[in-house]
């Protein structure tokens with residue numbers, strides 16, 4: 001019995017340590033956000049750096065970037081768009097760090113781009129239409 005508990009605790013500790021090791025900007029699954037609401041955007045410089053957080057009004061322009069929080073570049077062309085938390089994080093990173101939109105290889109915003117990929121692909125189907 002004690003041995004079982006020890007194994008369980010070790011596994012639990014391992015999971016805790018693993019999640020600490022992957023600190024930095026998080027993938028938040030497909031979390032819908034609504035235009036007009038204020039949401040805290042979070043990204044990091046590089047891929048495991050200090051978090052930078054900004055309160056952003058979803059759908060507004062920010063430092064020359066438009067439609068913050070919409071998945072995909074700018075405001076799109078009228079097709080249904082997904083609006084999601086990971087896309088907002090990526091948008092703000094791109095604008096702040098002068099990153100290249102739509103690239104997983106961007107040195108600062110590539111990890112945010114990867115986190116936003118599921119939102120971009122499935123956001124509309126999941127009902128994240130702003």
Ligand SMILES: [Ca+2]
Pocket residue numbers: 025043044045046047048093107108109110111112
């Ligand atoms: Ca980053």
